[in-house]
């Protein structure tokens with residue numbers, strides 16, 4: 001699997017494994033495939049395109065004062081969520097790495113990759129569950145702090161996992177869902 005030519009391997013691999021882990025724990029197997037050299041990630045099976053914007057470097061540069069927009073978003077048309085997720089790598093970096101100046105470089109890289117994977121997983125949740133509803137706990141919460149994105153074992157809560165699995169039963173072309 002390939003995120004894009006410009007994504008450092010550590011970020012790419014870390015985010016990929018985080019995405020896989022999050023959905024496996026929710027009972028939803030996903031496969032991540034290359035989409036293109038510059039327009040990169042595709043979650044196959046449900047055909048979700050994930051586009052990464054901005055630089056996905058894990059270093060903290062002089063851009064910390066930059067305005068920070070949303071970390072990720074989905075697109076809608078006629079009230080339906082389209083299977084297209086966009087991620088702003090720079091917003092994620094600003095949100096998560098602000099307090100990490102003192103951490104060692106390799107740890108920072110691992111945590112950043114996890115954060116990128118979790119933001120992608122959160123947006124994919126909206127697509128798979130076909131809803132803008134959030135959970136009060138877990139990865140489907142409306143606001144995710146830097147700690148939520150990097151620390152511990154944050155996963156989708158039972159409600160969010162249930163919303164995705166229920167909706168996937170009706171997803172055109174989907175295979176059988178895992179037993180609940």
Ligand SMILES: [Zn+2]
Pocket residue numbers: 122126134140141142
């Ligand atoms: Zn959300």
